[in-house]
Amino acid sequence: MATLGAYLSEQRDRHLSELKDVLAIPSISTDPTRAADVKRAAEWMHGRLESAGCTRVATHSTPFHPIVYGEWLGAAGRPTILVYGHFDVQPVDPLELWHSPPFEPTVRDGRIYARGSSDDKGQVITHVLALEAHLRTSGTCPVNVKFLLEGEEEVGSESVEAFLKAHARELACDAVVVSDTAMFSKRLPSIVYGLRGLTYLEVLVRGSDSDLHSGSFGGAVINPANALVGMLARLKDAKGRVTIPGFYDKVRRLTAAERKAFRALPHSDQALRRSIGAPDLFGEAGYTSLERMWARPSLDINGIWSGFTGKGAKTVIPAEARAKVSMRLVPDQTSAEIARKAAAYLKKIAPKAVKTTVEELHGGPAWVAPTDHPAMRAASRAIRRAFGKAPVFVREGGSIPIVASFERTLGVPAVLMGFGLQDDNLHAPNEKFDLDQFYRGIEASAFLMEELGQPNGAKKPARRR
Amino acid sequence: MATLGAYLSEQRDRHLSELKDVLAIPSISTDPTRAADVKRAAEWMHGRLESAGCTRVATHSTPFHPIVYGEWLGAAGRPTILVYGHFDVQPVDPLELWHSPPFEPTVRDGRIYARGSSDDKGQVITHVLALEAHLRTSGTCPVNVKFLLEGEEEVGSESVEAFLKAHARELACDAVVVSDTAMFSKRLPSIVYGLRGLTYLEVLVRGSDSDLHSGSFGGAVINPANALVGMLARLKDAKGRVTIPGFYDKVRRLTAAERKAFRALPHSDQALRRSIGAPDLFGEAGYTSLERMWARPSLDINGIWSGFTGKGAKTVIPAEARAKVSMRLVPDQTSAEIARKAAAYLKKIAPKAVKTTVEELHGGPAWVAPTDHPAMRAASRAIRRAFGKAPVFVREGGSIPIVASFERTLGVPAVLMGFGLQDDNLHAPNEKFDLDQFYRGIEASAFLMEELGQPNGAKKPARRR
Secondary structure (H helix, E strand, C coil): CCCHHHHHHHCHHHHHHHHHHHHCCCCECCCHHHHHHHHHHHHHHHHHHHHHCCCEEEEECCCCCCEEEEEECCCCCCCEEEEEEECCECCCCCHHHCCCCCCCCEEECCEEECCCCCCCHHHHHHHHHHHHHHHHHHCCCCCEEEEEEECCHHHCCHHHHHHHHHCCCCCCCCEEEECCCECCECCECEEEEEECEEEEEEEEEECCCCCEEHHHHCCCECCHHHHHHHHHHCCECCCCCECCCCCCCCCCCCCHHHHHHHHHCCCCHHHHHHHHCCCCECCCCCCCHHHHHHCCCEEEEEEEEEECCCCCCCCEECCEEEEEEEEEECCCCCHHHHHHHHHHHHHHHCCCCCEEEEEEEEEECCEECCCCCHHHHHHHHHHHHHHCCCCEEEEECCCCHHHHHHHHHHCCCEEECCCECCCCCCCCCCCEEEHHHHHHHHHHHHHHHHHHHCCCCCCCCCCCC | CCCHHHHHHHCHHHHHHHHHHHHCCCCECCCHHHHHHHHHHHHHHHHHHHHHCCCEEEEECCCCCCEEEEEECCCCCCCEEEEEEECCECCCCCHHHCCCCCCCCEEECCEEECCCCCCCHHHHHHHHHHHHHHHHHHCCCCCEEEEEEECCHHHCCHHHHHHHHHCCCCCCCCEEEECCCECCECCECEEEEEECEEEEEEEEEECCCCCEEHHHHCCCECCHHHHHHHHHHCCECCCCCECCCCCCCCCCCCCHHHHHHHHHCCCCHHHHHHHHCCCCECCCCCCCHHHHHHCCCEEEEEEEEEECCCCCCCCEECCEEEEEEEEEECCCCCHHHHHHHHHHHHHHHCCCCCEEEEEEEEEECCEECCCCCHHHHHHHHHHHHHHCCCCEEEEECCCCHHHHHHHHHHCCCEEECCCECCCCCCCCCCCEEEHHHHHHHHHHHHHHHHHHHCCCCCCCCCCCC
């Protein structure tokens, strides 16, 4: 049998080819017309877990999209890791901005471009390939491995939350491993110890029963689009502070140590501005960009639509106007409380000539973990071995609500060992995954299994750091 | 030969059938994919003018949609009227709100439902049918009649404005007749002596080069949708006043006599509110609803769109946000000046982290005419004969920019003898035209030709009133 390293080098072409296969499946979980494709992605994962060597694989149907569970438990007496990931992806619009079709994976300059490449199919299969590599090179794996792969991560992970509660015993483990985040940069590997939470609302403002001619009626009737922009404009002030009453009540303040650690990172506002191509940055006064993105709550309009949006001029007063508004949360804000406060405020400031409804589409809590846990240290060693450099500990502005649920339900730490990069264009056109990160990610996962398989690897602080 | 009245009664079924024919043509002028349908509508009008008895009909191509001209000049020594109308229509979205397809004309409860039924195909052909009725019943017509029918009214009438200037001699007449407005109510016929002008803008706010993940970046970068709503919210204050600096500078104040005349009309705010189905009315403080709709300028968002507008939740910071914003103008505001002031103000209040562009899509001046002109009085008598009641003089909130151009270029009065009703759902789903108004409109047009054909009918005040 080849050594692990030699095997992984040899298999690169096959690994890339398999990555392309799964990326070609348009498993957009929020789109009801794509449900069959989400199912196909589940079937692909099911088959791949079997061929990797899992001894038991099961696809569980749910009220929405299926959940795939797999396990290899041949390392008696060794720790068990639970790898969590998702095979659903974000929508692809605006489609015209993609340089290659989102579901025709295309390699350019050492990166693979496709929706789901970094978020999260490309990352999740690193662990499948790592388990397979151990089994094929040594006939065994240093740890027991369980997989929990879902198809609703981009729409709230509702089914997997329920599954987690119902199958807590089956999912028992010593650590949860999640690769669904980005490293600080290609030259500075990192481990994420904090995530923001989320509250996602849809606001509907209705005026008249149907659209009205803006000439005949303009000036005498409410315009729901004007009403909605007036309401949304009052959600933030000119200094970038959210103005919903009580929004900041439970916000845990950054510690001096954290602020210092963030400042020590090689971050450049100028580089950030250039990378997104905007004329300037903008955020809450009194905080740095990293603090704003990682450890301060935020509010964004994710979508707004009303009236005539085609080419040319239509002189209409729309009957209704809608917006999607989401807030990123930090400890100890709760999604339910923030949703309630936002809805109450929006209704309070709505003009009385409109009807306003606010629907909560989904939400989840923020998460912050201790960085000195043994599993976190094992991950640190694995990354150092694969990437040639010890990782820094960072936070991440996005949300993976299930992470907090794992800790709460299973009582074990979660390790967020992400292999993405900051410019992966998640949720945007031209999502990509750097192939160096993909191949090193497979190595890092294999090394993590070794590190955790050391005596007490997952149990208590190791000597090495 | 039958009398005019008997002939028109006999021909009702045929007239309705022809109305259905032209309403079935989806001549949406703002939609580039419908250009061939606009051309078909022009061809229909061309053919119908010929079959009505016009002795010369010509279709003129333009850089955009064709113009149809027709004439019957057999009444030597008698006045000449120029009938203006348009065969293009508004878009039909939201399509799902139509009770019958917009281009499958359907009669329900004495009304014909179809896009363009009232605005303006149904109204414009009343005059074609009236000329035909005179020619078929008496072999002649009391006045000379010219028709100028265009296909760009809903997108700014650019070509017809140019045509008007180039063909002023060919179009020479004693009065312009336009039926493209509504009567005060079915029981209270009216003639429109004032129209509002229009400035229609499209605003684009750009932030980053492409959409960003609202988790990763939220809080540290500008959100163009938030920026745009903030800007649009500052276009009007809580009292319904437009806040663009200088917006009201040139607004001609309502006279005491006009305010008194408006108040004498049987208008009910309660009925208006009920007719549109909104929780309440809303408009500029200090003015009645009729004043707000007819004689005060207004500002409306006609469309707004940005980011993810599909089903479900996508956590994106949009790269750009767009809105269509139009203002209705009153004398002596000018479209160019208001567009310039609005654009300057929007750019001034835009956050510096976005790029803002403002494009003027179209515009035109307001128009107010003296009510004691002989042509206006002849129209008043014609309406009294057809509808059994003398009309009141009212204003209208909509815009027909070409009306002011006719007066300016041809030096003759325009008479706005509209047969629509207030609830015709112009520019909205379920546009309809009341068939009583259609049949009486044909009569009124035929009577107007008689009244103007009286000695000096179009030249100076008549005795009768």
